[in-house]
Amino acid sequence: MSTAFYWSIAGTAAGLVLVGLWGILTRKHILRIALAFTLADTGVNLLLVWSGYLPGRTAPIVDGTISASGITSAVVDPLPQAMVLTSIVIGVAVAALFVVVGVLASRRTGSADVRRMKELRW
Amino acid sequence: MIRTLTGLIIVLVLGAVAAAVIPEMQMREELQGVGYSYVSRGMDDTGSSNLVTAVIVAYRGLDTLGEVVVLFCASTAVVLILTLYPIGIKASEPSRVVAFTAKVLPAPILLFGVYFIAHSHISPGGGFPGGTVIASVFLLVMLGSSSVPDGRGRLPAIESLAGLSFGLLGFWGIMTVGQFLNNAFLGTGTPGTIVSGGLIPLISIAIGAKVASEFSGVFKAFRNTGGTV
Numbered sequence: 001m002s003t004a005f006y007w008s009i010a011g012t013a014a015g016l017v018l019v020g021l022w023g024i025l026t027r028k029h030i031l032r033i034a035l036a037f038t039l040a041d042t043g044v045n046l047l048l049v050w051s052g053y054l055p056g057r058t059a060p061i062v063d064g065t066i067s068a069s070g071i072t073s074a075v076v077d078p079l080p081q082a083m084v085l086t087s088i089v090i091g092v093a094v095a096a097l098f099v100v101v102g103v104l105a106s107r108r109t110g111s112a113d114v115r116r117m118k119e120l121r122w
Numbered sequence: 123m124i125r126t127l128t129g130l131i132i133v134l135v136l137g138a139v140a141a142a143v144i145p146e147m148q149m150r151e152e153l154q155g156v157g158y159s160y161v162s163r164g165m166d167d168t169g170s171s172n173l174v175t176a177v178i179v180a181y182r183g184l185d186t187l188g189e190v191v192v193l194f195c196a197s198t199a200v201v202l203i204l205t206l207y208p209i210g211i212k213a214s215e216p217s218r219v220v221a222f223t224a225k226v227l228p229a230p231i232l233l234f235g236v237y238f239i240a241h242s243h244i245s246p247g248g249g250f251p252g253g254t255v256i257a258s259v260f261l262l263v264m265l266g267s268s269s270v271p272d273g274r275g276r277l278p279a280i281e282s283l284a285g286l287s288f289g290l291l292g293f294w295g296i297m298t299v300g301q302f303l304n305n306a307f308l309g310t311g312t313p314g315t316i317v318s319g320g321l322i323p324l325i326s327i328a329i330g331a332k333v334a335s336e337f338s339g340v341f342k343a344f345r346n347t348g349g350t351v
Contacts, residue, residue, distance in 0.1 A: 022130075025128065026129040047144075061172045062314070075161055077161075085250060089333075093197065094196065104207055
């Protein structure tokens, strides 16, 4: 992986977070806000995985191509990948709650427009 | 207008912060600190050739137990809300394509999910992704029929049983070697074979069953038109 590609992934991750934040702040449809939230979530996960990358190395799974003795110079850091799994699962849980509360709020106000939900006005 | 402007200012400020901070994270060339010791000792300590699974289930098993609890809380909240205030998404008659797919695909997808869980310690996979794959089978079957499947309370039963067995597997370590969620007291086997990795396969199965039943319950709750889930 070239250096340009390496930094472009960091840029993509930061861009996803910013686009998601932009969506959360400016969109009006409650489900679009939920979608924007998951975009930002994906960006954070991508940044975490990116931070564990080491140049020219493979996934931290021992198979026939990696010898047990040279493993510390053959694989990337497994810790961020394990942490990202946690982050993904929590993200799914929060997104599910988000959607359910959003649908209920839109039922109550008769519209999915957050401007018509008095409790959310800012 | 104010909303757009405020959003723009906040995003621009945070973008400037990101542009200043991220280039400071220089590309590392070598493993350091705890990552280094996980990689260098992981296979001997846990017998798992998948080092990510070794970190998730063995080294950070307690964190994973907490994560399972978080997922349980969220899914309980979703199901509780949907039981009190049913959305009751109308189940329309599925199209022929969906109905056919829902007949053909569940078996191979289910097999894939079980493989994912059972091989979590030797190949990419694990309890969380495998459980999600199995829950997607449930969703597919539900989409392929116009009625809500009647679980007769089996989903919560599987979920409770799986959560309980995760905790009991942890206490088994206390009983034998005095360490909660100790992984290696059964012996770790030959890395790369299906019976290896100590407690990792058993915990993966518990996590997989729990995640599958939880997500299935959430999917089902969205179809709930009233009454118990």
